[in-house]
Amino acid sequence: MKGLEPKSAQIGALVMLGMVLFNPPLLEVFNAGATRMVGGVPLLFFYLFFAWAVLIGLMAFVIERRPRVGGERTAVPKRRDPGKAD
């Protein structure tokens, strides 16, 4: 993945995080049926919506954050294709 902007790398990491969070091996961990409730909500439901909200929050954070002024990031002219990693 050479040549990726920091932001692109962060988003790529978030996609992978989402894949792990939303799929079975981890879902089984929180699969407690009605035996465990968080604030009155079944653990599985709570976990899925919580993880979803966190992921959306992280995406918003990564995308909306401005690059530090004067830092390394602004010193390099912005590539027009943040996603291309060939």
Add this chain to the structure above:
Amino acid sequence: MLPGWLILATSFGYLCVLFAIAYYGDKRADEGHSLIANPYTYALSIAVYCTSWTFYGSVGRAASNGIDFLPIYLGPTLMFALGWFVLRKILRISKFHRITSIADFVSSRYGKSHLLGGLVTVIAVVGIMPYISLQLKAVSTSFNVVLHYPDIASPRGIGYVTLFGDTAFYVAMVLAAFAILFGTRHIDATEHHEGMVAAIVFESAVKLIAFLAVGGFVAFTVFDGFADLFAQAAAVPEVQRLMSFEAAGSNWVTLTMLSMVAIICLPRQFQMAVVENVDESHLNKAIWLFPLYLFLINLFVLPIAFAGRLSFLDGHVDADTYVLALPMAHHRPWLALFAYIGGLSAATAMVIVETVALSTMVCNDLVVPVLLRVPWLRLADRKDLSRLFLRIRRGAIVFILLLGYLYFHFIGGSYALVTIGLVSFAAAAQFAPAIFGGIYWKGGTRRGALAGLSLGFLVWIYTLLLPAFALSGWLPADFTAAGAFGLTFLKPYALFGLEGMDHISHALFWSMLLNIGAYVAVSLVDRPSPTERIQATLFVEVFRQTSGESGTRLWRGSATVEDLRTLVERFLGHGHAEIAFAAYARRNRIDLNSMGEADGDLVQFAERLLAGAIGAASARAMVASVIKGEGVSLDEIMQILDETSQVLEYSRQLEQKSKALEDATAELQAANERLKELDQLKDEFLSTVTHELRTPLTSVRSFSEILYDTPDLKTEERQKFLGIIIRESERLTRLINQVLDLTKIEAGRMDWQMGKVDLKAVIEDAIATLSHRFQERSIALRRELPENVPAVMGDRDQLMQVVINLLSNAEKFCRPKTGNVVVSLKVGPDEIVVSISDNGPGIALKDQELIFEKFHQVSDGTTGNPTGSGLGLAISRKIVEYFGGRIWVASDIGKGAVFSFAIPLRRAAAPRAVGRA
């Protein structure tokens, strides 16, 4: 009580609001004030993804399978995060090639192939048709449910309705009118349908608010919050079962992946996210805003589903209608009506966008290519084709909606809402290999895509569509159970004996296996045509190819400007073509009227204009028809493309690097030379200084030795020797002081006492100091000093040093008795010039600059060994230059010399640093 007329009036009133919004949106767009040019409306427009399937079907699915509805929304969340890479690339490509639809995209990528565009269109129409009919069914069902208020009847109990007694039919007709009015305003399909998008944005907001209202009502009014709701649910064993992951069934991962693909490959999503996109940068916000929308609209699905199960324990109410039935059961007619409007907005938004997207595809990729090939129609000779094409598109809209309605009417009854949606998703997923392969793999070819798409589509028909027909009684019922022709290994739900999977996963596995397999395998053995290779390069390397000016020339000019203009006029209409060409001429600062032959850029421009209207494949064919002669050598273009993309890139980088290296080398060399020079200077300086020191030292030592060895020396003689020793020591001291001064100045460590200096007084003082020497040798000293001399900035002692140096120099070189020295001072506009002239031997021209160097002494026999150290002039120059002035000499051999220095008047501050030696 909700009377039928009220529901009808509300429905059509709502649709009228949509018309008004769309009309206003278009009006604003025409005035240049876009309503939709911001990331928030963009994100909301993509929410057309949430159809009535979401609005009613999610609850239905949750009521029977628990959390199983969620992957349909988690997938798009992940895909939108990936959209940072994938969607951005598709957007860039589509803007560059003026892509009008998903069929156009695929066709354009694989060498602008008519066949491929047509195939994609057929798959889309056949695959999406059930989905459109699903929306109509939802409208019809929900209308009937609300109509029977307060009787919460199951729609299954409602008898057969006649065609003209069915609300869905009228709604379909109104939607057709809407799509025609606001979806086919321009022939150029890449122009944004702003009014339509504005209406969709409004609908997205309405359905979200409606669903949240119902959800909030159920969770907080009917029940006492989530805890109460889930606690009651946990007490009922069959409802409690839904809380575990096992209820969701085995296809969780399949559904996630399917919805990931669908969010891009569904024609309406492509239309909204790509074709209607106003600005690529809007994507950034949509990446998290759209998932946030999905999150919000799903927040109350589980509470509503559980509440429905608890409220209707005997199961006489269809779970798909819980959203309506719950407010009705708790006697909230207005909330039920609002929920119905929410469902209506979800359904109509999908139908509108889908029909507009499909009609563009049917027109551009199916009908037009055929019409242009039928010779007896003589379309190629018609003057203005834009009206004809608009009519074709409008006809296609009516055709698609009617087909969708008929499908619903005759076959749709056999399915639950969710299943129909997934069947359509699976059809759209067939585009994925061709699209994603197409933008990341240059090796994918037209034949590969054709093979993959056809095989995937056939498997889809066999494993999903035909069983649906069988269920509806259109095919023998044992088709599903026994397989085609009674061959058990051909059972559509267990193809080749693959059992134990749900129908969707099963169909997806086989169709994707054959689709991707054929795409890759055929592409690998295929030899693509030059056009394919060009398009592949342009798509895969879109960021590199579009960053340059106007991209690559794919045509070599042998068409006249007039031919091109006529061609474009025929398809876009006179006015549009005129505006577009004028804009092009303005942008490139050329006069098209005076240009006979069109250059490659203009031809390409015309092709892209046409592509926006009739699709890439037809546009290419049309432009080729007016290009005379050979036109293009594709191999040549390919070469250019490859060069621009790779070789040129590398060579450019190499050039930059080597240039940087050269610069660095030159700098190093210069620095090295300078160092060497400095070294040499230092050596010379040292040797001269030591030499100069040795001379007086030697004489001091020898005279001291004489005095030491001969104590009985005569007093007179001793005095004379001691006098020499004192003089030589003084000389030594002076020399050392001068060396110290010089090094101090050069190192910048001199302690300058800056202040206002009266040069006249300085000269008088210097003369006073030296006057006895002049008198000793009887040299005349005259001064020519004006009365008033303005002060200059400087160090008084140092300036005095300069004058003394120059005066003693003059004195030294003059002959006794006849010597004549004149000191003069002139006040100029900018500077004060002090000159000291003598009538000595003068200085040869070649020496005039050298004498200001360190230790340079003019060897001249007439004056014998000079008493100077050779440093006086060098120091003087450093001092004068420090104050921003200059020093120079004018002289001819035998006619004396004039030493002058000038000090600037206005240099009150910031004396210039003396240049390093």
